Amino acid sequence: MAALWRGRHRWKRTNCLHVLTRNLTGKYDYDLVVIGGGSGGLACSKEAAQLGQKVAVLDHVEPSVKGTKWGLGGTCVNVGCIPKKLMHQAALLGTAVKDAKKFGWQISEPICHDWSTMADAVQNHVRSLNWGHRVQLQDKKVKYLNIKGSLLDEHTVKGLTKAGKETILTAKNIVIATGGRPKYPTNIPGAMEHGITSDDIFWLKKSPGKTLVVGASYVALECAGFLTGIGLDTTVMVRSIALRGFDQQMAGLVTDYMEAYGTKFAWQCVPKRVDKLSSGVLQVTWMDNNTGNEHKDTYDSVLWAVGRAPETKALGLDKLGVQLDKETGKIVVGADESTSVPNIYAFGDIGEGRPELTPTAIKAGKLLARRLARHSAELMNYDSVPTTVFTPLEYGCVGLSEEEAEKRLGKDGIEVYHAFYKPLEFTVAERDASQCYLKVICERDGDQKILGLHFTGPNAGEVTQGFALAFQCGATYSHLLQTVGIHPTCAEELTKVNITKRSGLDATVTGC
Numbered sequence: 001m002a003a004l005w006r007g008r009h010r011w012k013r014t015n016c017l018h019v020l021t022r023n024l025t026g027k028y029d030y031d032l033v034v035i036g037g038g039s040g041g042l043a044c045s046k047e048a049a050q051l052g053q054k055v056a057v058l059d060h061v062e063p064s065v066k067g068t069k070w071g072l073g074g075t076c077v078n079v080g081c082i083p084k085k086l087m088h089q090a091a092l093l094g095t096a097v098k099d100a101k102k103f104g105w106q107i108s109e110p111i112c113h114d115w116s117t118m119a120d121a122v123q124n125h126v127r128s129l130n131w132g133h134r135v136q137l138q139d140k141k142v143k144y145l146n147i148k149g150s151l152l153d154e155h156t157v158k159g160l161t162k163a164g165k166e167t168i169l170t171a172k173n174i175v176i177a178t179g180g181r182p183k184y185p186t187n188i189p190g191a192m193e194h195g196i197t198s199d200d201i202f203w204l205k206k207s208p209g210k211t212l213v214v215g216a217s218y219v220a221l222e223c224a225g226f227l228t229g230i231g232l233d234t235t236v237m238v239r240s241i242a243l244r245g246f247d248q249q250m251a252g253l254v255t256d257y258m259e260a261y262g263t264k265f266a267w268q269c270v271p272k273r274v275d276k277l278s279s280g281v282l283q284v285t286w287m288d289n290n291t292g293n294e295h296k297d298t299y300d301s302v303l304w305a306v307g308r309a310p311e312t313k314a315l316g317l318d319k320l321g322v323q324l325d326k327e328t329g330k331i332v333v334g335a336d337e338s339t340s341v342p343n344i345y346a347f348g349d350i351g352e353g354r355p356e357l358t359p360t361a362i363k364a365g366k367l368l369a370r371r372l373a374r375h376s377a378e379l380m381n382y383d384s385v386p387t388t389v390f391t392p393l394e395y396g397c398v399g400l401s402e403e404e405a406e407k408r409l410g411k412d413g414i415e416v417y418h419a420f421y422k423p424l425e426f427t428v429a430e431r432d433a434s435q436c437y438l439k440v441i442c443e444r445d446g447d448q449k450i451l452g453l454h455f456t457g458p459n460a461g462e463v464t465q466g467f468a469l470a471f472q473c474g475a476t477y478s479h480l481l482q483t484v485g486i487h488p489t490c491a492e493e494l495t496k497v498n499i500t501k502r503s504g505l506d507a508t509v510t511g512c
């Protein structure tokens with residue numbers, strides 16, 4: 001009855017709206033409506049459909065300030081992990097070409113990079129993924145609606161097409177997985193008019209040219225890294241520290257390597273204004289907080305990487321009383337991804353306190369779908385999530401930073417094993433390996449359980465992924481030493497690490 005009443009009430013309210021075919025004998029149109037077709041939303045909707053639920057997923061992309069737009073799949077596929085890793089690969093290949101000469105390849109100079117060839121190839125791959133996602137949804141019988149969703153009540157979603165046509169959907173449960181978007185600073189004249197963000201950089205038709213990247217998050221450093229790697233004059237402007245939240249010794253190695261690689265850093269500097277000169281170049285005025293002096297330089301592009309804002313504005317959450325975190329604006333969620341309103345769930349980048357990573361969004365989405373379909377009660381384990389920063393020298397880690405381990409157990413409660421090693425590939429190529437380093441942070445007592453594992457070097461993501469399994473299983477320092485290495489690899493150095501920081505001995509690995 002309640003549903004029928006809700007149905008009539010809605011009809012009355014929206015009698016000029018297009019209403020999706022409803023099964024009026026059923027209580028709701030769908031078992032599950034997911035708002036947001038990114039990493040998390042797609043995984044959640046497909047899993048639910050496979051478990052027999054009737055599912056719809058809504059995805060809508062608001063063009064960036066610069067007008068960049070893209071297809072189904074969310075941040076990771078279109079403006080995140082995928083294009084970023086491919087452009088990182090483009091940069092790594094540049095270094096490989098230089099190494100290749102030492103290995104006997106005869107390559108005629110000059111070697112130059114063509115942005116539009118790279119961008120076309122990357123964009124074509126992304127489009128193929130957009131298409132793949134649509135096909136998968138169809139195959140798995142998930143109804144895909146390219147509309148912008150907002151909530152009317154805990155069982156009702158209003159969808160709006162680009163043409164302004166409204167659609168009402170009802171569901172037993174509603175899941176919000178709308179992610180976030182890059183922020184622009186609000187207090188810097190010219191920032192928004194003349195700047196771009198990570199929402200634009202991967203879709204530029206022509207090279208960004210000489211670029212100023214403002215910010216020192218992993219997104220900032222990764223973008224600056226690949227821009228430098230493909231030969232562009234690139235500067236990173238850092239207000240305070242790089243890679244906040246990561247182990248700061250490792251962050252220092254990452255930025256030291258980047259400086260040696262050619263990326264310029266303006267440390268402790270803050271931009272004041274951006275002006276477009278008559279020649280078309282952008283003049284940036286900034287303050288050096290160390291000296292108090294003002295500086296100016298010109299750039300072809302200014303890329304703001306100063307954080308991301310949750311996509312909650314259009315959802316109408318305030319009217320429903322869905323609680324948001326006052327500081328971050330993200331949705332406050334429980335361990336089961338529930339919000340403060342029954343039947344409404346949220347996860348992925350939009351969830352307060354959740355890691356902003358694709359694999360956690362995917363896993364959390366699948367587990368939520370299983371719980372909603374009463375298939376399992378398993379909760380997402382957000383501990384021990386490994387990650388990698390794809391800077392020119394990659395950095396992978398799992399577990400605690402040294403600072404955090406020290407905070408929790410005290411300096412005397414931890415033992416840090418570390419090594420500076422030289423990847424074999426760097427020897428013939430005569431590459432500097434000063435920043436290739438690893439450290440394993442362990443409890444000092446008992447079995448010396450591993451608390452954190454950190455690695456800079458080639459293929460850090462691949463290395464860290466393997467050790468993350470051991471970490472998840474509660475590996476100890478002796479497990480590490482019992483592990484037989486694979487020779488000759490960089491990862492094997494982790495199985496040999498034996499110098500403690502406390503000893504003060506030279507941690508440079510010698511011999512093979």
Ligand SMILES: Cc1cc2nc3c(=O)[nH]c(=O)nc-3n(C[C@H](O)[C@H](O)[C@H](O)COP(=O)(O)OP(=O)(O)OC[C@H]3O[C@@H](n4cnc5c(N)ncnc54)[C@H](O)[C@@H]3O)c2cc1C
Binds near residue numbers: 061177180361
């Ligand atoms: C430059 C960059 C590089 C990254 N690199 C990595 C990496 O290497 N590894 C990694 O793990 N993570 C990486 N990330 C993070 C990763 O992309 C995100 O953590 C992940 O995409 C979050 O997934 P999500 O499902 O929560 O949200 P999203 O993927 O952002 O998806 C949300 C979707 O909802 C849509 N939407 C928003 N509002 C509405 C609405 N009202 N109605 C309908 N649809 C709506 C959005 O348009 C979007 O399509 C990177 C991010 C960036 C920006």
